[in-house]
Amino acid sequence: MEIDLSPAADVPFSDFVALFNAAYRDYAVPLHMEAHAMQHLIERDNIDLACLAGGPPPEWSLVGVGMLARRRTQGWIGGLGVIPGFRGQGIGKRLMYALLDQAARNGLRGVQLEVIQGNIPAYTLYKKLGFWTERELLTVESTGNLPQVPASPFSLEGVSSGQALIYHSVFHPAPNPWQRQLESLYALRDSMNGVVIRLGEQVVAYAVGWFYREVIRWMDMACASDHSAALEALIVHLHQQNPEAQGSYINLPSNSPAWEVLRRLHYRVTVKQFEMHQRLAFPSADSAQSAQ
Numbered sequence: 001m002e003i004d005l006s007p008a009a010d011v012p013f014s015d016f017v018a019l020f021n022a023a024y025r026d027y028a029v030p031l032h033m034e035a036h037a038m039q040h041l042i043e044r045d046n047i048d049l050a051c052l053a054g055g056p057p058p059e060w061s062l063v064g065v066g067m068l069a070r071r072r073t074q075g076w077i078g079g080l081g082v083i084p085g086f087r088g089q090g091i092g093k094r095l096m097y098a099l100l101d102q103a104a105r106n107g108l109r110g111v112q113l114e115v116i117q118g119n120i121p122a123y124t125l126y127k128k129l130g131f132w133t134e135r136e137l138l139t140v141e142s143t144g145n146l147p148q149v150p151a152s153p154f155s156l157e158g159v160s161s162g163q164a165l166i167y168h169s170v171f172h173p174a175p176n177p178w179q180r181q182l183e184s185l186y187a188l189r190d191s192m193n194g195v196v197i198r199l200g201e202q203v204v205a206y207a208v209g210w211f212y213r214e215v216i217r218w219m220d221m222a223c224a225s226d227h228s229a230a231l232e233a234l235i236v237h238l239h240q241q242n243p244e245a246q247g248s249y250i251n252l253p254s255n256s257p258a259w260e261v262l263r264r265l266h267y268r269v270t271v272k273q274f275e276m277h278q279r280l281a282f283p284s285a286d287s288a289q290s291a292q
Contacts, residue, residue, distance in 0.1 A: 008050035023081025066095035139271035142247035164194030171222035
C-alpha cells in the first residue's frame with residue numbers, strides 16, 4: 001500500500017480521534033479518547049502539530065497518527081500509533097521523521113517521549129532515531145495496607161490547586177515529565193484539589209489531584225529537601241480521610257523522593273515506562289529523503 005503523510009487538519013476531527021483510538025486499542029495500556037477529552041488533551045499539553053499516514057485519495061484510508069507538542073525550545077511526542085495490520089512497514093518511522101523534521105524547523109532544541117517497557121518495536125525505533133533513555137517513569141497504586149506511622153509535627157491545609165502549585169518549581173529540582181509540568185497541571189487547576197503541609201508557618205510539601213471517597217488520583221506531589229516525612233504525613237492523612245479510596249499516580253519518576261515515600265506506604269508498581277530524549281539539529285536538505 002502506498003502511504004502518504006498529511007496534516008491532521010485535512011480530515012474531520014472525529015476521524016482523527018477515531019484513528020487515534022484504533023491505533024491504541026490493543027496497546028499495552030489501552031487508550032480510548034472521546035472527542036472532547038482529546039481536544040482538552042491537545043490544549044492542556046500544548047500539542048500544535050499532528051500528522052496522519054494513509055493511502056492516497058480517493059481511497060484515503062487512515063492507518064497511522066503522530067502528535068508533536070511544543071513548549072519554548074522543547075518538544076514532546078504526544079502519541080505515535082499505527083493500526084493493527086499496517087505495523088512493521090515503516091509507517092511509524094516515517095511519521096517520526098516528519099515530526100522530528102518539523103520540530104527542528106520550528107527551532108526546537110530537543111524532543112522527548114515516553115514508551116512502555118516491553119514495547120520493543122517502539123523502543124528499538126526510538127533508539128535508532130537517536131533517542132536515549134533519560135529515566136524510568138512509574139504508574140503506581142495503593143494496596144490498601146498503609147503502615148502505622150508516628151504522630152507528626154505537621155499541619156495540613158486544604159487549598160486551591162493553584163495555591164499549591166506555587167511551590168511546584170521550588171520543590172522540583174529536576175523537571176517533571178511533560179504531562180506533569182506546570183503548564184499541564186495549571187490547565188487542570190479548576191478541577192483539581194490541592195493540599196499543603198506546614199511545619200510551623202512554613203510550607204514544606206504539597207499535592208494536587210482528585211481526592212474522593214473512592215479514588216485518590218495524585219497528579220503531582222513534592223516536598224522541600226529533607227522533608228519526606230511531611231509528604232508521608234500528607235499521603236497518610238488523605239488516605240485516612242478516605243479509607244476506601246484506591247490511590248494511583250501516573251508518570252512518577254522512579255528517582256523521585258515521592259516514590260520513596262509511596263513505596264514505604266506500600267504502593268506498588270503497575271506499569272513502567274522509559275522517558276527518552278533526543279537533541280535536535282537543524283534539518284538537512286535531504287531530511288525528507290531520509291523518511292522514505
